[in-house]
Amino acid sequence: MxxxxxxxxxxxxxxxxxxxxxxxxxxxxxxxxxxxxxxxxxxxxxxxxxxxxxxxxxxxxxxxxxxxxxxxxxxxxxxxxxxxxxxxxxxxxxxxxxxxxxxxxxxxxxxxxxxxxxxxxxxxxxxxxxxxxxxxxxxxxxxxxxxxxxxxxxxxxxxxxxxxxxxxxxxxxxxxxxxxxxxxxxxxxxxxxxxxxxxxxxxxxxxxxxxxxxxxxxxxxxxxxxxxxxxxxxxxxxxxxxxxxxxxxxxxxxxxxxxxxxxxxxxxxxxxxxxxxxxxxxxxxxxxxxxxxxxxxxxxxxxxxxxxxxxxxxxxxxxxxxxxxxxxxxxxxxxxxxxxxxxxxxxxxxxLQPAAASAEDTAALAHARAVYDQLRTGTLDRKGLTEDANYYFKPVALADYRASLGALGDPTAFAQTGKTRLRGGFVNRTYRITYPDRALSLSAYAEPGATGRYEQLLVAPAQ
CATH class of the missing domain: 3.40.710.10 (DD-peptidase/beta-lactamase superfamily)
Incomplete structure (x- = not known):
């Protein structure tokens, strides 16, 4: 025992x-x-x-x-x-x-x-x-x-x-x-x-x-x-x-x-x-x-x-x-x-299956995917970013995002993982981006609302 x-x-x-x-x-x-x-x-x-x-x-x-x-x-x-x-x-x-x-x-x-x-x-x-x-x-x-x-x-x-x-x-x-x-x-x-x-x-x-x-x-x-x-x-x-x-x-x-x-x-x-x-x-x-x-x-x-x-x-x-x-x-x-x-x-x-996505999470998912595509193609719309996010995405950051992500081609899947949370006045969601030979994680903080401006968009390798 x-x-x-x-x-x-x-x-x-x-x-x-x-x-x-x-x-x-x-x-x-x-x-x-x-x-x-x-x-x-x-x-x-x-x-x-x-x-x-x-x-x-x-x-x-x-x-x-x-x-x-x-x-x-x-x-x-x-x-x-x-x-x-x-x-x-x-x-x-x-x-x-x-x-x-x-x-x-x-x-x-x-x-x-x-x-x-x-x-x-x-x-x-x-x-x-x-x-x-x-x-x-x-x-x-x-x-x-x-x-x-x-x-x-x-x-x-x-x-x-x-x-x-x-x-x-x-x-x-x-x-x-x-x-x-x-x-x-x-x-x-x-x-x-x-x-x-x-x-x-x-x-x-x-x-x-x-x-x-x-x-x-x-x-x-x-x-x-x-x-x-x-x-x-x-x-x-x-x-x-x-x-x-x-x-x-x-x-x-x-x-x-x-x-x-x-x-x-x-x-x-x-x-x-x-x-x-x-x-x-x-x-x-x-x-x-x-x-x-x-x-x-x-x-x-x-x-x-x-x-x-x-x-x-x-x-x-x-x-x-x-x-x-x-x-x-x-x-x-x-x-x-x-x-x-x-x-x-x-x-x-x-x-313990994930709860059905809310309408706002579903809309936010589409928004996140659209902005991710902007990052990998070098067409980021800065109007969708907060002041701090615009500060983060200096030319070198944008160039690295475009070069490293653009070379991967189109992802095979793009999905939210985990719960939607509030932190620091922003809505935090995490996404898993899947490619044939690898997976990435996107950590996003945005203003409230399905299409709120982004405070953070960080991409990193995932298992």
Missing amino acids: ILRLLAVAALLPAPAIAQSLTPAETAQIDTLVTGALGDTGVPSASIAVVRGGRIVFAKAYGKPSEAIATADPKLPYQIASISKQFTAAAVLLLEDEGKLSLDDTIAKYIPGITGGDRITIRQLLSHTSGLQDYWPQDYSFAAMAKPVTPQQIVDRWAKKPLDFQPGTQWQYSNTGYVVAGMIVEKVAHQPLLSFLQQRIFKPLDIRALDQDKAIGKAFPQGYGRFALGPVRPETPSADGWLYAAGELSMSAQDLAKWDVARLNRTTLPADDWAAQETPVKLADGSSNGYGLGVFTGSANGSRYVEHSGEAVGFLSENTVYPDDKAAIVVLTNSWFSDATGRIAAGVAKIV
Whole structure:
């Protein structure tokens, strides 16, 4: 259940349109998933897609286990560390009730932990406590063959010297979440899973199970592989090893219900969602984007809230795009290969299609193309430029534009990329100009309006 950061966000296109999947998009997802499973040998995958703030797709593929030959989107997969955001949500709900504070030290609730009088609950949830991680490996170590209790995990790993002073570094720590779960149970006077069932899962109609109980003939089976050897069923860990750091099993569709709640700010108070998604800063003011149980960031103009998970024989990925009202869930029953990340990235490319261009963007595109043609042919109309742009386009600049661009001939494509933005009183648009043997990027700043005067027209090589 060690963290595996899947580089999904960097592969994403611009914002999604709020509509159901088309038959063509569904077919693309089918081809993507079956291809990834076939290439890697991963036995099965369960996928859910949220678009426009609602679940529009839920489908399973492949073989869930030796006893279940037919894929079923209702089957619960082990989601592992994606569970951490639910543990964090439990803490936030208890804070809402005045029963604890994120800035309480953990010594107030759990005695005997190294640095417990300096480590706060917030630092547990943000992986900045300094407590040593009890499961950094991508395999089951020897002790995991026997059942364990949260207290035994604490006794073995949370009473060691700290890896660093609380709040000074970020280091993924399942141990910190075990302590957080123990605090929830002590304050709420009930098991963590019971609290979550009552406050989150039942209101959202989510079927969530303890992953230790989601084992056997009725459930998906985890698989592993030694190097390029045969795919083999994995032996699950003994009871107790996941606990508050990753104890949950649920279907992709049920996890997507939680994503919809995040998008719509329901079930939890809005300030709890915001607190979870606010990156925690270290003592030096830096941050890697991790909040309370989730990573946050942005790519290609789209914000994301993300977490992956790894259990014995299972990998999972859950990514929410708040501004796009979209989310993608990918659950697989293997812990080898890049299939989970590959599927998540591929589905994102399909689902997060660029929004339909506005009439003004369409007109601006034609205007930009016309002015680009003026630049490459040496016929620039200076009346279409601001004072600063006229200053930039000195004779040497015009000559270089004409000589270097004119030699390329007519482009084969000219299209806007990314979002239209406002900056410095101008409208910023970026265009991709394609030729048979190369591509260029045009960064344009113009006065408002489809044919506003240009403040900037900069052309540069593009990948």
